[in-house]
Amino acid sequence: MSSPAIRCRSAGRIRNFFRRRFLLAGWQAHDLPDAPSQDSSQALLGRLIGPALLQRVTGALNESDTLAQRIGGCARDAYTVLYGCSALAVLLAAWGAATEDHTLRLALAVAELATLVVLFLTFRNAHRVNWHEHWLGLRFHAEFLRCLPVLAAAAQERTPRWLHGRARAALGAEDAPLPPHLAALTGHGHATEDPRAIAHEHAQHEVRATLLDQLDRICRDDPWTYTMTALDYARQLARQQLRYHCRRAQEERIIVHRVHAISLASFAVTIGAVMAHLVWHLPILTMISTGVPAFAASLQGFSAQEESERLTASYGSMAQRLDAWLNMRLDDDAGIADVQEHLSNLVELLMSEVHDWHRLFGEKGMYHLG
Numbered sequence: 001m002s003s004p005a006i007r008c009r010s011a012g013r014i015r016n017f018f019r020r021r022f023l024l025a026g027w028q029a030h031d032l033p034d035a036p037s038q039d040s041s042q043a044l045l046g047r048l049i050g051p052a053l054l055q056r057v058t059g060a061l062n063e064s065d066t067l068a069q070r071i072g073g074c075a076r077d078a079y080t081v082l083y084g085c086s087a088l089a090v091l092l093a094a095w096g097a098a099t100e101d102h103t104l105r106l107a108l109a110v111a112e113l114a115t116l117v118v119l120f121l122t123f124r125n126a127h128r129v130n131w132h133e134h135w136l137g138l139r140f141h142a143e144f145l146r147c148l149p150v151l152a153a154a155a156q157e158r159t160p161r162w163l164h165g166r167a168r169a170a171l172g173a174e175d176a177p178l179p180p181h182l183a184a185l186t187g188h189g190h191a192t193e194d195p196r197a198i199a200h201e202h203a204q205h206e207v208r209a210t211l212l213d214q215l216d217r218i219c220r221d222d223p224w225t226y227t228m229t230a231l232d233y234a235r236q237l238a239r240q241q242l243r244y245h246c247r248r249a250q251e252e253r254i255i256v257h258r259v260h261a262i263s264l265a266s267f268a269v270t271i272g273a274v275m276a277h278l279v280w281h282l283p284i285l286t287m288i289s290t291g292v293p294a295f296a297a298s299l300q301g302f303s304a305q306e307e308s309e310r311l312t313a314s315y316g317s318m319a320q321r322l323d324a325w326l327n328m329r330l331d332d333d334a335g336i337a338d339v340q341e342h343l344s345n346l347v348e349l350l351m352s353e354v355h356d357w358h359r360l361f362g363e364k365g366m367y368h369l370g
Contacts (some may be wrong), residue, residue: 012073015080018302030250034324035243041236047151048229050213053214060207061145067139075135078126079305085119087291087298094290098283136357141204143354147347152215153223153230154344191265227339232321234346235326241350242322249315252308259303266296314356321349 089112096108144151219226273288279348325346330338 010077012071012076015076018080020256023258024251027251027254029247032246033243034241035239037238037242040231041240044229044233044236045149048226048233049215049218053211053218057145057148057211060211061142062206064142064145068135068142072135072343076305080302081122082119083298083301083305085115085122086301087295089115089119090294091287091291094287095283098286108254111213117349137201137204139357140354141208143351144208146237147350148208148211149215150230150234152212152219152339153227154347160220213251224336227336227343230343231339234343237350238322238326238346242319242326245315245319245322249312249319252306252312252315255303255306255308256312259299259308262299263296266292270296283360304317314353318349318353325349 042054042058045057049057092108092112092115096105096112099105099108219230270289270292273285273292276282277285277289328342330342
């Protein structure tokens, strides 16, 4: 399956470096729930679907997951560079205004211009490519494949149609013209026209449909054995996801607290510099009273793009719902329909997060940074 064209090599390294070395420096997760190892779940999945299908499912999942992380990282690197360059440009301008050295002032002007050029080119590239759109398709594909072995055993008649992938319906169904009152509510309509990306999306639809049909046949051969093994695998998957969401909720919460503390400290430093400037007219005070608020504002903008406050609540809510599903016990005499209903609840829970991503980020792009 051909990959969509990707014109970004940073793949999230800039943003991740800033988060880990600055916002999460010295932090360690605590009180995380136990979860089975990846090897254990892979062995159980091999028993469920066989080695041949295991290789196909895990290969497609790993490919999509890697591409999603890379493209998502490109989008996050873009706004990290934008906010960083914005603050740096303000600082350079303040430094140039404060210094009396003509040579230094000229050098600072050139540096500021270069910073603005980097900012403009980053925004232009992110605006044109629309990383979020590519990321959403890959993220949906990866999460669908993660749930696929469980979905084959679930009560499919009550699962939403979109869970099975658009390949089960006409691919052009979503592109039908909307009524004027609904079209007015849509965003910029910045859909990709890259033929490689469109071909890649269609190929993903075919992979999902083919794998789901093959797993359906395995399930129909021995429904009880497949369903009960799928239940064991679903519990392992839910425990892994519970640990992941607990860790991410802790991460985002500590980032919110640290950004708040840094903002308060920046405000105090700025007030001190402004008050000192009334007595001592020093260039360094001009730089502090101008540059520190700019960096604090950029940090707040970065935090808003990360959506740490919303993600703290979202990850926490998902962790609670996963814990509730794991603690929901089936009766010893439960029939296959009861087990399928239980599996359907987990699939809908896991895929509901993807639905939220589409609702929140579907047409987000980079327009809001303009």
